[in-house]
Amino acid sequence: MNAVQPLRGPASTPATAAPQSLGRAATLALYDELALSPKPGLVTLSDRGSHEDMDAQTFMRSLLALRGYFPRIAELGAAAAPFDALERCGLEAEARMARATGGINTHRGAIFTLGLLCAAAGALGNSGHALDASGLRAELVERWGGALHLRAQKVSVLPGGRAAWRHGLRSASAEAALGFPVLFEVALPSLASALRRGLAWHVARLDTLFHVIAVLDDANLAHRGGLEGLRFAQAEARRFLADGGAAAPDGLARAEAIGRAFVSRRLSPGGAADMLAAACWMQRIGALGVHIGQAT
Numbered sequence: 001m002n003a004v005q006p007l008r009g010p011a012s013t014p015a016t017a018a019p020q021s022l023g024r025a026a027t028l029a030l031y032d033e034l035a036l037s038p039k040p041g042l043v044t045l046s047d048r049g050s051h052e053d054m055d056a057q058t059f060m061r062s063l064l065a066l067r068g069y070f071p072r073i074a075e076l077g078a079a080a081a082p083f084d085a086l087e088r089c090g091l092e093a094e095a096r097m098a099r100a101t102g103g104i105n106t107h108r109g110a111i112f113t114l115g116l117l118c119a120a121a122g123a124l125g126n127s128g129h130a131l132d133a134s135g136l137r138a139e140l141v142e143r144w145g146g147a148l149h150l151r152a153q154k155v156s157v158l159p160g161g162r163a164a165w166r167h168g169l170r171s172a173s174a175e176a177a178l179g180f181p182v183l184f185e186v187a188l189p190s191l192a193s194a195l196r197r198g199l200a201w202h203v204a205r206l207d208t209l210f211h212v213i214a215v216l217d218d219a220n221l222a223h224r225g226g227l228e229g230l231r232f233a234q235a236e237a238r239r240f241l242a243d244g245g246a247a248a249p250d251g252l253a254r255a256e257a258i259g260r261a262f263v264s265r266r267l268s269p270g271g272a273a274d275m276l277a278a279a280c281w282m283q284r285i286g287a288l289g290v291h292i293g294q295a296t
């Protein structure tokens with residue numbers, strides 16, 4: 001568990017941000033995700049979860065290598081770049097991540113999800129509109145939704161995309177084409193509600209993560225555990241929430257127990273981790289509508 005935690009979350013920046021601030025917030029949000037512990041099946045600062053090939057050091061190397069990418073893609077968004085320019089920028093970032101980690105996939109999902117969100121925020125900021133969640137979602141879908149729909153119809157050669165296709169699930173690309181419904185309709189309301197209830201930042205993040213695991217077609221879970229593994233993880237998350245979630249007196253202990261069950265099945269909810277990072281990014285750029293000192 002983290003020794004020093006801000007009470008309700010890190011300070012958020014004003015609601016119109018430059019590409020540099022949007023990108024910096026993305027790096028910090030990925031750290032928010034990495035630093036959260038316990039976190040079932042996922043890598044934290046102190047354990048590897050269900051992963052044999054990576055640990056916190058691998059993630060930190062990857063994060064450092066990606067620092068320039070998020071401001072760059074936010075700038076592309078501000079310049080109204082077409083989807084293929086974003087795609088090239090994303091693929092370059094994937095190559096940089098691979099060089100930094102020795103070929104290990106630490107942040108492919110985050111490069112995609114947070115990259116698209118940074119681009120949408122860059123575009124929105126440039127048009128002079130305030131950075132709120134519904135504006136961001138509309139901007140993403142209007143500008144790049146068509147290209148993302150086409151992308152979602154292609155058969156992926158990557159593990160998550162193949163698992164999604166095999167089991168008839170919504171892939172990461174399909175989730176993006178729909179404007180990330182689980183992010184906007186589940187993760188953000190969960191995080192905002194947890195912060196408004198005055199929950200500590202780490203408890204709020206943990207609660208949000210479980211809300212996402214309960215409903216997301218997480219291609220990582222499906223790749224590692226098949227449909228059975230995905231449904232098992234979703235059912236565990238639903239039970240956790242029904243029993244009071246992360247804020248319950250035994251919430252952290254129950255999260256740890258679920259972590260042990262995930263590790264024994266090699267399950268890792270990587271897609272849910274990306275949604276959590278995206279929600280933390282929204283909080284950091286001020287698009288969540290809840291700021292320190294505003295919580296009631």
Ligand SMILES: CC(C)(COP(=O)(O)OP(=O)(O)OC[C@H]1O[C@@H](n2cnc3c(N)ncnc32)[C@H](O)[C@@H]1O)[C@@H](O)C(=O)NCCC(=O)NCCS
Nearest residue numbers: 087090109112115156158159160161172175217219270271
């Ligand atoms: C679409 C991507 C994520 C590939 O996805 P695919 O599922 O086929 O591959 P992979 O197994 O590597 O999974 C990617 C990761 O997505 C995340 N994820 C899994 N399920 C989901 C989901 N339902 N929703 C969102 N993210 C998810 C996980 O972290 C997972 O590990 C992406 O790598 C890609 O195509 N990149 C090319 C660059 C690009 O187009 N960029 C666009 C602008 S950034």
Ligand SMILES: Nc1ncnc2c1ncn2[C@@H]1O[C@H](COP(=O)(O)OP(=O)(O)OP(=O)(O)O)[C@@H](O)[C@H]1O
Nearest residue numbers: 034042043105106107108109110159220270273274
């Ligand atoms: N804290 C985290 N710990 C582990 N994975 C995470 C974390 N945060 C995000 N993820 C996501 O999970 C994915 C890693 O999953 P995985 O190890 O299954 O990779 P893979 O290359 O798709 O498949 P495999 O290694 O099983 O063949 C990454 O895309 C990453 O975005």
